[in-house]
Amino acid sequence: MNIETLNLNSNYQKNELKTFLKKFELNFDETIDYSLVIRKDEEIVATASKSKNIIKCFxxxxxxxxxxxxxxxxxxxxxxxFDQGIFHSFVFTKPSNESIxxxxxxxxxxxxxxxxxxEIGLNSIDKTIENMKNNLKWSLDSNNGLLIMNCNPFTLGHQYLIEKASEKMDNILVLVVEEDRSSFPFVDRIELVKKGTIxxxxxxxxxxxxxxxSSATFPNYFLRKEDDSxxxxxxxxxxxxAEHFCKKLNISTRFVGEEPYCEVTNKYNETMIETFKEFGLNxxxxxxxxxxxxxxSASYVRQLLKEDNWNEISKIVPAxxxxxLQSTKGKEITDRIKHSSSVH
Known part of the structure; x- marks a missing residue:
């Protein structure tokens, strides 16, 4: 069996792989950083790739x-x-390959x-949720809600949404998107949420x-790309x-903000409503x-940062x-935003 590493810098080899994947109604993912193929009579007969800790295009x-x-x-x-220090991996595949x-x-x-x-490796979704349980210590008869936010950065809009949710429930869990694919690093985003909800x-x-x-569950969120997937x-x-976090953490309701601007987020909210119905959740x-x-919106704040419009910014973010934003680190991030072609 001849297994070889594909040269991702070779357009010829990439196109060869793309052609093979099309037979299985799969598209080559441009985020791939390592790709393997097996050949028989010089033709590709099997392949698998990875993007960081996610196995795909199998x-x-x-x-x-x-x-x-x-x-x-x-x-x-x-x-x-393992050689790259990654000890927990995911695989995206068709349900028909699950048993394999x-x-x-x-x-x-x-x-x-x-x-x-x-998934495979040192971490697991069960371990993750158990750790969250230890941080929450909710009573079984409490009425609990969930918000999932990126907060890039944290605005008065985010704060208002959390305040309204907290008025309606006994307890609220705010999960701040951990994936570092935004203008503001995760470590700063979560700290701003904590300070703004103290x-x-x-x-x-x-x-x-x-x-x-995350890249594992919802890569399109970061790409803002609308395609078949x-x-x-x-x-x-x-x-x-719904099935892991809400059910296992005794959460009955997920709160989201109305989305007047982003079509991807609008579709996400519609899909979530349908999915949550199936699990008896609100x-x-x-x-x-x-x-x-x-x-x-956070995107409006980032646009104002590009324009140096501090008067308007001060009206729509917490103190x-x-x-x-006006600290040394905040100014460094703002400078990057100003020089970027987009505002992620």
């Missing part, structure tokens, strides 16, 4: 079934990850009609983990939140707080956020 020709190909590909990819990966040690997290997500005694702020709105990733992410949409008839 495909095996029927002629190679039963040849131990999965084990060879997956073991090689995991060994590469379970056979080599992966455990299922969740699946939709078209995509399954499994007056709300029934609110707990925690990292979202890699199981909520978008709906499936939305279904997968909202299903993981979704409550709260109208956005406005300033001068404009819905307050703790404004203080950070």
């Amino acid at each position: 495909a095996i020709d029927d002629s190679m079934r039963g040849e131990g190909v999965t084990n060879t590909l997956v073991t090689t990819l995991l060994n590469k990850s 990966f379970k056979g080599v040690g992966f455990k299922s997290i969740s699946k939709t009609d078209k995509v399954a997500l499994l 007056h709300l005694k029934n609110v707990t702020v925690l990292p979202s983990s890699e199981y909520v709105i 978008l709906t499936e990733f939305m279904k997968l992410d909202t299903k993981i939140t 979704v409550e949409i709260i109208p956005r707080k406005e300033s001068d008839n404009i819905a307050i 703790t956020t404004l203080e950070f």
Whole structure:
């Protein structure tokens, strides 16, 4: 069996792989950093790739079934990850391949009609939720709510949404998106949320983990890319939140802000409502707080930062956020935003 590392800098080899993947209705993912192929008579007959700790683009020709190909590909990819200091990996695959990966040690997290997500390694979704439980210590008969936010950065709109949710429930858990793909680093975003909600005694702020709105569960969130996979990733992410986080943490309601600007977020909210119904859970949409008839949003703050419009910024962020934005570190981030072509 001839297994080789694909040269991702070679357009010829990449196109060769793309052609092979199309046979399985799979698209090559440009975020891939390591790709393996197995050849037979110089033709690709099997492949698997990874993007950081996510295995994807897995495909095996029927002629190679039963040849131990999965084990060879997956073991090689995991060994590469180990060499890079990665000891917990996910795999995106079709539900029909789920049993193949379970056979080599992966455990299922969740699946939709078209995509399954499994994991292997030192961490697990059960361990993650157990750790969250230890931070919450909610009584079994309490009425609890959930908000999941990026807060890039934390605004009066975010604060208003959390305040409204906290009035309606015994306890509120705010999960701040942990993936570092935003203008403001996670460590700063979560600190601003904690400072901006310190007056709300029934609110707990925690990292979202890699199981909520992450590259593993919902890559389109960061790409803001609408393609055929978008709906499936939305279904997968909202299903993981419902069946694992809400059910296991005794959460009955997820709160979200009304979304007047972003079509991806709008679709996500619609998908979430449908998914949560299946699990007997509620979704409550709260109208956005406005300033001068404009819905307050983090993207608007970032636009104002580009324009150096501190007068307007001071109207739509808490004092703790404004203080950070005007600090040395805040100014460094602002400078990067000013020089970027977009405002992520």
